[in-house]
Amino acid sequence: MTTNTPDLLTALSCPIPISDYPTVLMAHGGGGSLSQMLIERMFLQAFDNPTLELMHDGAVINLPPAMSEENQGEGTRLAFSTDSFVVNPLFFPGGDIGSLAVHGTVNDLAMCGARPLGLSAGLILEEGLPMDDLWRVVQSMQGAAQKAGVSIVTGDTKVVDRGKGDGVFINTTGIGLIPAGVHVSPLRAQPGDLVLINGDIADHGIAIMSMREGLEFETAIESDSASLNDLVEGVLAAGGEHVHVLRDPTRGGVASALNEIAQKAGVGVQLVEKQIPIQEQVRGACEILGFDPLYVANEGKCIAIVAPEAADEVLAAMRAHPLGENAAIIGEVVAEHPRRVFMRSRIGGLRVVDMLSGEQLPRIC
Numbered sequence: 001m002t003t004n005t006p007d008l009l010t011a012l013s014c015p016i017p018i019s020d021y022p023t024v025l026m027a028h029g030g031g032g033s034l035s036q037m038l039i040e041r042m043f044l045q046a047f048d049n050p051t052l053e054l055m056h057d058g059a060v061i062n063l064p065p066a067m068s069e070e071n072q073g074e075g076t077r078l079a080f081s082t083d084s085f086v087v088n089p090l091f092f093p094g095g096d097i098g099s100l101a102v103h104g105t106v107n108d109l110a111m112c113g114a115r116p117l118g119l120s121a122g123l124i125l126e127e128g129l130p131m132d133d134l135w136r137v138v139q140s141m142q143g144a145a146q147k148a149g150v151s152i153v154t155g156d157t158k159v160v161d162r163g164k165g166d167g168v169f170i171n172t173t174g175i176g177l178i179p180a181g182v183h184v185s186p187l188r189a190q191p192g193d194l195v196l197i198n199g200d201i202a203d204h205g206i207a208i209m210s211m212r213e214g215l216e217f218e219t220a221i222e223s224d225s226a227s228l229n230d231l232v233e234g235v236l237a238a239g240g241e242h243v244h245v246l247r248d249p250t251r252g253g254v255a256s257a258l259n260e261i262a263q264k265a266g267v268g269v270q271l272v273e274k275q276i277p278i279q280e281q282v283r284g285a286c287e288i289l290g291f292d293p294l295y296v297a298n299e300g301k302c303i304a305i306v307a308p309e310a311a312d313e314v315l316a317a318m319r320a321h322p323l324g325e326n327a328a329i330i331g332e333v334v335a336e337h338p339r340r341v342f343m344r345s346r347i348g349g350l351r352v353v354d355m356l357s358g359e360q361l362p363r364i365c
Contacts, residue, residue: 031251032356057111079114082173088363092211094222098140105172106148110232111246113184114176116150126165148227188244189265193333194311196304198324200277205296224300231321238317242310247303255294263339271331271343297364
């Protein structure tokens, strides 16, 4: 038997088992187990460094002490995040690719505890995109940035051949300042902490699907896409050092976000199904479409993992904000079943809530 030597070397050296996945699948971008495999076994190994290894929503960068005199002696810390948006369709109930691109990056900075300082915008345009559509996207980006209190300060534009770009793809990168005394990290989750969320889950993913499939409901389902930096400031003001982890459950939904935190911190998480807020029409749509709402994407939700002594104050701060009126405590961090997420069902049973294994709903952000 003969073996092609270069192919053998590639198979032995590539950390992703290419015999199983010789090509990229849509599920590799779905925020579930294949996404995690791709990131951990390929990108993390190739770009290995302590900042990236944390797998936070953004990188936390410590500036040299000489540049930190105005930050109460703690040292200036910046949050740095980038994201690309390929949502289909470009315009959907409650938002569009332009506002979504701004919201997504502002939220990633907020999940690091940072106040946004500036954004960049890179647009890849497909030949034939109507200028009216492009203008709507640009105006939406500006409106979302203005509402979030941040400016788009630099950018880039490229055009690709007709049929190669699906209208427009957007990359946004953001930089923000982390105030002194704010320390949030996936590593800080610890047994006894409570898990909070600022409102109904799964709205964004179901809004996208209803648009794609032409589904109609008694009440229109709209995306929850929004900038969360103002709400997060209220959360941090209420909870201070007792706010241990912040995470926005986008691709892969609440389930995948909590699994990532549990694995990184080496703790267990136990959810209570009846306490998880979800609109009835969204729940019904998930049942019709065969989706589990825990895995459906959100674009305006914040998971906060908080020490129990501050949970009531943080919950009150969430509910006082327009984006947090339906906030709830949905579970707790436990020492049992480390690195796993379980949920207490409505009938009292306990079930595993694992990482999403495939692609439940592609192209949602």
